[in-house]
Amino acid sequence: MxxxxxxxxxxxxxxxxxxxxxxxxxxxxxxxxxxxxxxxxxxxxxxxxxxxxxxxxxxxxxxxxxxxxxxxxxxxxxxxxxxxxxxxxxxxxxxxxxxxxxxxxxxxxxxxxxxxxxxxxxxxxxxxxxxxxxxxxxxxxxxxxxxxxxxxxxxxxxxxxxxxxxxxxxxxVYAYLADTTHDLPDRILNRIRRGPPEGVVVRELDMSRYEEEVRDLTQILNDAWADNWGFTPTTEAETAQLAKALKPVIDRRLTWFAEIDGEPAGFIVFLPNVNEAIRDLDGKLLPFGWAKLLWRLKVKGLKTARVPLMGVRRKFAATARGTLLPFLLMDAGASAARRLGYQRAELSWILEDNRAMNHILQAAGAEVYKTYRIYEKALG
Missing domain, CATH: 3.40.630.30 (Gcn5-related N-acetyltransferase (GNAT))
Known part of the structure; x- marks a missing residue:
């Protein structure tokens, strides 16, 4: 002491x-x-x-x-x-x-x-x-x-x-907010409506091979974010823990993968905003918190979601097909969210100097609504 x-x-x-x-x-x-x-x-x-x-x-x-x-x-x-x-x-x-x-x-x-x-x-x-x-x-x-x-x-x-x-x-780092009750801007939709390019498949999460899907997601994430400032790769043990932690709340209809020529190339996860469901629980699930949480998630439904994870493999990111993947994935996820009654989605967090991702989100109509700061100090 x-x-x-x-x-x-x-x-x-x-x-x-x-x-x-x-x-x-x-x-x-x-x-x-x-x-x-x-x-x-x-x-x-x-x-x-x-x-x-x-x-x-x-x-x-x-x-x-x-x-x-x-x-x-x-x-x-x-x-x-x-x-x-x-x-x-x-x-x-x-x-x-x-x-x-x-x-x-x-x-x-x-x-x-x-x-x-x-x-x-x-x-x-x-x-x-x-x-x-x-x-x-x-x-x-x-x-x-x-x-x-x-x-x-x-x-x-x-x-x-x-x-x-x-x-x-x-x-x-920024948190963007997007209105999921509206389509993406017309300039984006005009590209999407032509359909996925040849060799590109956009599909939902396959829960029957859930653990394998999470491993693919982590591999894409570690590759896509490798050049980001301060990024630390996720380990296999952390991947397993992530899969376990997310399984009770993840919705296959809100998690999408993109494949190019049969290879997993990108993904997006819309995660139900559990904070909306636990706001009045004071941190406690007992004695009745579990029942309230499950009812709000499964019956009442939520109005907000968060996109904590999105990425495209670097070898595809600068290709003609790869540059379209973020918009295809966002459209698939947002369309599903809209059908499920979600009204807003946060996309976070995004480094201020990640120009590519900031440009993608701004082009999709999202706006910065929260800013988080990372501080530093030299230790003499």
């Missing part, structure tokens, strides 16, 4: 401390009408080495800030062994949540930076919760709407507190 100015920094080592770590943002954000408490069970699993394969290739430490016996903040620090060499000797921070007090933020970041520095890191990047393939960045614009599934929501004061500690913008 480290104490700074009456604030004790407590490493999380016990199940009770982990539970406090998970619950803290719920208390801090209880007066924010747009905050949605995540499912406590899911958060505990995401932060446990027993259930999250990320821990197999990363070192992670969590801390609580405690003052006068009360939890007032939290933070994580992590080092991912699979982080690309181009990122140098950077380490990550994440899971930041704290009362609006500069002393609390200073104590938390001092602990995280010291831990990273002791392990040879010369730069801190974040927030990553926990990896770049999960929740990324701090919400800096778009606080007036609730987050969609697997996206963060932070109080407006947090960015200023982080910047006051010497952090500066490394990258912004």
């Amino acid at each position: 480290d104490a700074r100015g009456g604030i004790a920094i407590v490493p999380v080592t016990t199940p009770d401390e982990l539970d406090r770590f998970v619950r803290l943002p719920m208390r801090l954000n209880r007066h924010d009408p747009n905050y949605i408490a995540p499912l406590l069970m899911e958060r505990r699993e995401a932060l446990s080495p027993k259930t999250n394969p990320f821990f197999a290739h990363a070192e992670v430490q969590l801390w609580l800030a405690v003052r006068d016996g009360r939890d007032v903040g939290r933070i994580s620090a992590q080092i991912d062994a699979l982080m690309p060499q181009a990122m140098g000797r950077a380490g990550h921070f994440g899971m930041i949540a704290a009362e609006d007090d500069p002393a609390v933020f200073a104590a938390l970041f001092a602990a995280a930076e010291g831990w990273l520095r002791d392990r040879g890191r010369d730069r801190a990047l974040g927030p990553f919760n926990l990896s770049i393939n999960e929740e990324v960045g701090l919400l800096v614009d778009g606080h007036d709407t609730p987050p969609m599934v697997m996206m963060g929501h932070d109080p407006a004061y947090v960015g200023g507190r982080i910047e006051a500690l010497g952090y500066a913008k490394a990258r912004d």
Whole structure:
């Protein structure tokens, strides 16, 4: 335990401390009408080495800030062994949540930076919760709407507190919002209505070979995103965990693959926005949360979805047939979403300097409605 100015920094080592770590943002954000408490069970699993394969290739430490016996903040620090060499000797921070007090933020970041520095890191990047393939960045614009599934929501004061500690913008990532009740713009539809080019097939997810489909999806993802800033490939264990986690909520009618000459070449996933269904559950599935969740997902239906994953293999991306795949996939997914009663879809997250993807989404009529910021700081 480290104490700074009456604030004790407590490493999380016990199940009770982990539970406090998970619950803290719920208390801090209880007066924010747009905050949605995540499912406590899911958060505990995401932060446990027993259930999250990320821990197999990363070192992670969590801390609580405690003052006068009360939890007032939290933070994580992590080092991912699979982080690309181009990122140098950077380490990550994440899971930041704290009362609006500069002393609390200073104590938390001092602990995280010291831990990273002791392990040879010369730069801190974040927030990553926990990896770049999960929740990324701090919400800096778009606080007036609730987050969609697997996206963060932070109080407006947090960015200023982080910047006051010497952090500066490394990258912004965008969340786009699209109206699924309307067709794609005519200039896109005119290309699509000619039909897929010869050798191109667009099809739904085949649930009878679900695990194989998820492996194909991951291979395409790792290839398509390989040149993106900071991208870390998904491992086989993470693929298996992803398949297990998504199976209860994924809808085959909202997941589409594109094949070129019989080879999986691209995909898109429209994921039902589970946050819409859990908004009033306060993170709990017991005693009646499960029934409410299942009824809202399967009977009442949802109005919003999120596209967390989309990609086209690089060898096809610049070809005549490959450049059409994103639009064919978006049209197939959006058309299915419209038939199922979905009204809006978030496409996220997109790096600000990913010109190709930003151009595709803007051409499809989507607009940026949230911005998340990744910060960095040199560690002396």
